[in-house]
Amino acid sequence: MSETRDIICVTCPMGCTMHVVVADGQVQEVTGQSCKRGIAFAREEVLSPHRMLTTTVTVRNGTLPLAPVRSRSPLPKALLLPAAAELRKIVLCAPVQQGQLVTANILGSGIDIIASRDIASSDAPQSAA
């Protein structure tokens, strides 16, 4: 038995609609993509959907109260809400540097969470931007 699924690609802003034929849990055919990233996305979307996670964590002693953070690579979709909840418990101490590791291997996913901007310490003299 095969089934067809329509999938909208989220890899880039084009948002191509792709038709995926799935049989016995395997992707048989992908059509409608504009590039090969679409094929990879469609396969993953059927077998194990992943998404980037972007959220914020609390910063103590910073010029701003929060630092934006991101997953280094897409997380399994089912982990997005629990990972965001986990990150609400984290407190970083300023200064924070872009790319700094915030949490390694979040919820055992093998994926790290990193800071996506610098936050200066509120004690440090303000440099004129």
Place this chain on the structure above:
Amino acid sequence: MRLLEADVLVIGSGPAGLAAAYQARVSGAKRVTIIERNREPGGILPQCIHNGFGLRIFGRDLTGPEYAQRWLYQAQEAGVEIMTRTMVQSITPDLRITASGNGTLVDIKAKALILATGCRERPRGALGIPGARPAGIYTAGTAQRLVNIEGYMPGRRFVILGSGDIGMIMARRLTLEGAQVMAMAEILPYVSGLRRNLVQCVRDFDIPLYTSTTITEIRGRERVESVVMSAVDEHWQPIKGTQRELACDTLLLSAGLLPEIELARLAGVKLDPVTGGAMIDERQATNVPDIYAAGNMVHVYDLVDSVSESALRAGCKAAEACSGHEQPCEPLLPLVAGENVHHVVPQYVHIGAPRELIIELRVKLPLEEPAVVQLTAGDKLITSERLRYARPSEMIALRLRPEQYQQIGQAPCLRAAVVRASQIKTRG
């Protein structure tokens, strides 16, 4: 009063301002200064913590803060000076600029000026929803700033009016922060933001999104207690008997962006009544000599890379202008919106300019089938491009190459149109 001289002065340090200033320096302008009213550069990018920025320019999937930081490094490396916490108060047509900030006034004399003032959100007043004035009504972008920068959750149970990208991104953001998004209501029969956001922000989190639906009443005295949603007909009129009340404590408005043109108007820049932004030619030049405009204050873009690219053009031309580079003397031809085109930018082109031109436009109505964007002069087809579909949420770019200029002849204007591919019998 402090006195300052600049070759190129840029107003705004968002993606347009940073890219314009960087490019002006790279193109040879000696003194390039950015004026920014906020406490830090980056414009709206620091609060856009989601990814999806920079795929075209940097070949990377960056978050807003990362995208801003890259341009900031590049601009600073190139020798751009940035004055934060400084706000422009007046601009004269001979490019004398007065700004205030850090407790002082600054008088600036510039050879060329680039307006990169961005856009603002359409406020509630412009939407005309009846009801009391309770607390708990925010534009989506204000809520985004509160949640992502200030660390303040403006509510627990949200309804979002409009399905613009910021609204959809906030629906996901609020859900990730543990709040409940009860519904999104879109008056149009289709989603107005990008499809990728419909998937990854709305459907991924099972947020109910109703199209052809609007909010007809806001209830609550001190604080929002509920809203009334109604289905609308094809003329956007609420259909009787479809009202239903939804309990919520906060309403977010995501109903479009408007170019920020107060300073452009002060400087005497001509505005386009359709886009609400500055009218420009292919160099990003306005009608006022040596004043250029870039990014969302020209027309609201859907992708930040397009904003930066428009600014690179402006930066290059502004640098050329202040070095005494000869200005174009070719005839200036209006570019107008034809069938199913909402607006087109630039509004004027110099025919004969030595480089290819990029024409940007948006359609009025979506065509979910192969379409063709055409540029005609009188009844002559100058160029056309096939599209897989045409959607109002996605800007369409069309290239006009120098060798195509000759075909334009004596036509009074160029017209852009987007039609169904099946409507075209012979392909041009």
